Amino acid sequence: MTEAAEDLQRSSSCEIDATDDLDGDRLREYCGVFGVFDLPDASAIAALGLHALQHRGQEAAGIVSFDGSRFHGERRLGLVGDHFSQENTIKRLPGATAIGHVRYATTGETMLRNVQPLFAELNTGGFAVAHNGNLTNAQTLRRELIREGAIFQSTSDTEVILHLVARSRRPLLIDRFIEALRSIEGAYSLVALTNKKLIGARDPLGIRPLVIGEFNGKYILASETCALDIIGARFVRDVMNGEIVIISEDGIQSLRPFPPQPMRPCIFEYIYFARPDSIVHGRPVYEVRKAMGAELARERLIEADVVVPVPDSGVPAALGYSQQSGVPFELGIIRNHYVGRTFIEPTQIARDFGVRMKHSANRCVVAGKRVILIDDSVVRGTTSVKIVQMMRDAGATEVHFLISSPPITNPDYYGIDTPQKENLLAATHTLDEMREYIGCDSLGFLSVDGIYRAMGYERRDPNRPQFTDHCFTGDYPTSLTDLVGENRAQLSLLAEAS
Known part of the structure; x- marks a missing residue:
């Protein structure tokens, strides 16, 4: 994975835009994700998708691509358009498969090491992952992994997922991925990239959104339908709660490794976060x-x-x-x-x-x-x-x-x-x-x-669905492990550790 451009920015910091912050008096969504499989100039398509998802995060953006023999990646501070122009992106990030990520602007120091997608070389090959959401047991898992000898390079909870995948003893990467997901709690929509597959996953309650699109017979993953619209892709369906989709040369495969639960999507996607022209679970x-x-x-x-x-x-x-x-x-x-x-x-x-x-x-x-x-x-x-x-x-x-x-x-x-x-x-x-x-x-x-x-x-x-509405009702849909007893940790996304 090429990271030379990151060295030039590693010591840089991003000052806060006071006109956007306004004393932290606006809600902010954590991230947006995008993935494309087997389409020419995949990184340029990913950049377009991230443009459409820019409202979900303005702090930083990153893209990882695969050209059939090696992975290429760039992670940058700032807006997508500041760094990922169509022509230059194709040259720097070649390949027909790519995933991308946008991150929201925090009130603390911005660190390039937390920008996604994150990438690691595993014994099964390269593995990149981008995450929208927040894990409510990430700090607990992180401490356990560090006690066992893990070395973390970021403060992002996404890196916990990488370590869990790397430490699994399962022979197949998809089984290692599933085993990692069984260990985590909270909300997540993930896109992951291997040398043969694009993978999407959604938490068992479907708190964070993820959709499947199709363009020229090839599949796209995105946080919102507006990211499909910008490239002219056709909406296929939502990734369901607890579902893992595997996109490869053989098409698309669906796995449901978790016990079925009623979906509880986040109500704030409708109130504030999703772009008005997006369709979330069939509702404009x-x-x-x-x-x-x-x-x-x-x-x-x-x-x-x-x-x-x-x-x-x-x-x-x-x-x-x-x-x-x-x-x-x-x-x-x-x-x-x-x-x-x-x-x-x-x-x-x-x-x-x-x-x-x-x-x-x-x-x-x-x-x-x-x-x-x-x-x-x-x-x-x-x-x-x-x-x-x-x-x-x-x-x-x-x-x-x-x-x-x-x-x-x-x-x-x-x-x-x-x-x-x-x-x-x-x-x-x-x-x-x-x-x-x-x-x-x-x-x-x-x-x-x-x-x-x-x-x-x-x-x-009694027959109506339940949304994730805890901000109003106090009804948290999952365990909050990092807030209990000795595991109590700052889970607010105002904290750098998230």
Whole structure:
């Protein structure tokens, strides 16, 4: 595997974009993955797929390809387009098979050694893996492996999977891979590459998404359908919970090595993370978000003059609220899309002006009006304070703040960057205290029942599926081994160790 380019960047660091961070007051998804098998210029196709998945991670990107005789890999800090242009990518990463990964921007130092895909030479040959999700027993397994002599090169939980595969005594690599998966807990969607196969795997509950596509008779794996659309691939189906798919010259094979369980996909894919033009488990994300807004209008109907989304994530829900309530929809906040990665120091001044650098009030829309602001979530609430004040400064007579999801009262340990419980506004404040802190005239959230109705189910219907909704309900779907007793560890993705 070629890593010369990494040596030039190994000592570099990535300063935080304060305009994106906003005091950590936005939810962030951990990663996106992509894989392509037996297509010419596979690395260039992978780069295109990662472009479409860029919303799932902006910190770093990597691609590993195989040309029939050797593996090639590059892992870079920054955006996909900064490093993986079509022509240069094909030259540097030749081959007809490739996997790729995008990683989200943390609030700590960025380290190149944590960028994926990770690669290792095993006795069965080269093996590369890229991971979307978070393992809830990674720290426990890591300590056990180190006690047994393992040497780790990164702080990523993905490397635990590599070590487990390498240490398995099974004769076939796929059996070693399955044995490794039996040892891990939490949420994962994986793409892996060998010299003969492209492998995809999804955790037994299907918390993190993974889909199969087809292009010119060849198969593609991706975190979302939007990554298939960008290359003109046809959506085939979702990888099912607990399923392993093996793509080779013989076609595609499906294995189900785990006991069957009901699927529990992450509800935040619909609320925030997935791109609006993606389809997740048969549901268009855009339509689901509009339905959430419509449910919000049924639950929290307010007399007002205008509905204003907090761009961009609040737009579909605001449209749904407007259509259901009859209150006109207007773009009362304009987002500056060209301020995304200025790499300025995270000073207090930068934080103070961060919202205004990214969002501006459209004064002609809100001045003298009773405004309903629609956003998708509230985490710490610091950004909400600034957005509400922006509306007041622009002349709004009333500002009502409505959220198209329930209050976030519990941290996530499955691949979403949420603060610890004590830093979640809804976990430490009553609704009235939150309203006073944010500075709005009224504050309302969509109920958990409303979320399920927007998905087409009554929450208490015994036949309806259960989503992974622990951030609202505290109902964690898996064991949290690293949080128990002496194994207690910081699982928040704010920690470098994740």
